[in-house]
Amino acid sequence: MSQLLEVNHLRVEFPTRRGTLVAVDDVSLHIDAGEVLGVVGESGAGKSMTGAAIIGLLEPPGRIAGGEILLEGRRIDNLPYAAMRAIRGRQIGAIFQDPLTSLNPLYKVGDQLVETILTHLPLSLADAKARAVQLLEDVGIPSPGERVNHYPHQFSGGMRQRVVIALALAAEPKLIIADEPTTALDVSIQAQIISLLKRLCHEKGTAVMLVTHDMGVIAETADRVAVMYAGRIAEIGPVQDVIKRPKHPYTVGLMGAIPSMGMDVERLTQIDGSMPRLNAIPKGCAFNPRCPVVFDRCLVERPDPMPAGNGLAACWRVMQGAEHAEV
Amino acid sequence: MQKSDADQPILQVEGLRRYFDVSAPWLNRVLEGKDRSIVRAVDGVSFEIKRGETFSLVGESGCGKSTVARLIVGLYGPTAGSIRFEGTDIGPSAERARHPDLQARMQMIFQDPYASLNPRWRVGDIIAEPIRFRKLLKDEKQIAQRVGELLSQVGLSPLDARKYPHEFSGGQRQRVSIARALAGEPEFLVCDEPTSALDVSVQAQILNLMKDLQRRLGLTYLFISHNLAVVYHVSDKVGVMYLGRLVEWADKKILFQRPLHPYTRMLLDAIPDLDMTGRQRTPVAGEVPSPLNPPSGCSFHPRCPFANERCKSEIPAVRAVEGGAVACHAVEEGRLPPWKIQAAA
The missing domain is CATH 3.40.50.300 (P-loop containing nucleotide triphosphate hydrolases)
Structure with missing residues (x-):
């Protein structure tokens, strides 16, 4: 096309x-x-x-x-x-x-x-x-x-x-x-x-x-979905992949945070904190203060969207080869 | 029938009605020959809530669910019907005024955390207000300490007491609202769409907080929402409202597994779910009719695929079924297809 x-x-x-x-x-x-x-x-x-x-x-x-x-x-x-x-x-x-x-x-x-x-x-x-x-x-x-x-x-x-x-x-x-x-x-x-x-x-x-x-x-x-966070694309890919096999820790958290009918969980996945204001976007990856799998590189360097599965995800963990983040 | 104390309902609502007069001014009515117009916002609603339970009311805008919430906490007086709190009828305003002790045991959390906090008060004063009003504590030092405790309980810092509401985000403000509601040491909380103004990740935080508090403090919730997925997550029992009436209520599991009322089925079918990628569904035609001029008989009949002559003329009574109750002629006559078969068709 x-x-x-x-x-x-x-x-x-x-x-x-x-x-x-x-x-x-x-x-x-x-x-x-x-x-x-x-x-x-x-x-x-x-x-x-x-x-x-x-x-x-x-x-x-x-x-x-x-x-x-x-x-x-x-x-x-x-x-x-x-x-x-x-x-x-x-x-x-x-x-x-x-x-x-x-x-x-x-x-x-x-x-x-x-x-x-x-x-x-x-x-x-x-x-x-x-x-x-x-x-x-x-x-x-x-x-x-x-x-x-x-x-x-x-x-x-x-x-x-x-x-x-x-x-x-x-x-x-x-x-x-x-x-x-x-x-x-x-x-x-x-x-x-x-x-x-x-x-x-x-x-x-x-x-x-x-x-x-x-x-x-x-x-x-x-058909495809782009997930945005703090002004950037966190993850983009075919809708099934993003929903069923999210790669970016933010998407993983977001999916767990949505209550769903027929899903019996005592607690929803919780991403602590809230999205940074535009005047206070942290250095490095904008998601790093809330990320459960943050490491030193995330604090200093901004990830660009990079290939992950069938789509792209802006995450250093993904580049490290972790299939998807443990939350 | 003998009931143990734990089974005793904390709240019983029976035949609750609230009508609003929305007529044109008298002179216009005389000159233009118009009749009075009355909105039956709540038209005969009955349910009960057991201690420690979460009862949810769902429905689309204009179905009267928020009016029920406001009637229960006493922001409106009912036109008819009774509201029994621990067996005492506090429906009529005079009765409610006679029982300030009962009134104090219920609190409300509102939808919009931007409108429900006074922007000119510090958060500490907002939370201390119910403590001061009810004279729970006299000493200012003790009050400050209690406010700090409440703030920590909802996941904020005791130092936040000095701040003003505008310094907080929407989710944090909703935490302040919850802290304020808890300050009066209530047992029963009415939550009117507490998360619908919030983003999903913040909604998850608030829902988790509300569940934790319920477990820790033994709270009872009346939860009002239009979001069935949220309702599924938080509730023990669910009631579905349509045009001022409760059309069906049941235990959560039962309601979501075998909805009986055609309106409940329509609502469940209308919800986009994450598992339904690419699913083709046939949305039910039509819209909620104006409550000013509701249809005759069962008010859902113009949109109902199973409506017959009887539905057009006769208002269905609420009849008990296993695990709940439903108001539908088709269910009573047994001419409703089973839910699963319908879903597969």
């Missing part, structure tokens, strides 16, 4: 009065056409920042300070604003966490869809309207002919998220960045939205970068 998106050594910085914060540090990943890449991590790990950098929606003063982002071999991280606007929506769609804030409350959902369609596709107004109805039908909204004339507040949370998905798919982009698309929804609605997203992307061959903190959603949806 061809590489649709390539991110090389991406670095995102936030200059502040007290010094520069590095939110994303040396992140490299790629997404193939039609593939679902999950990006997981705890809050502050830099997963949303990576997504925002790719679609060029970093909030100032945040800025890309290094590395490159290539879409189908073409650099998009240094494009002028207008050129990036043409790509956003047309080639890269976006779905955000809160469906209420990503729709304009003052416009009917049909008008918002038509606007997006006319911006990106050479269609007449009548054709665009017909397409808007078709899109709403595709995302499973009942009686779409009437619903196009409704305002966002007339939709429930799950239905709104369907409208947002319709908007993201309006111009048939090749890649969708979905940032916590189901976090604000109840489990039964979450299941509906995930299977909808899976079905549509499969039908249209759209690649998805699925950013979430929910490992269950990743397990069910993603």
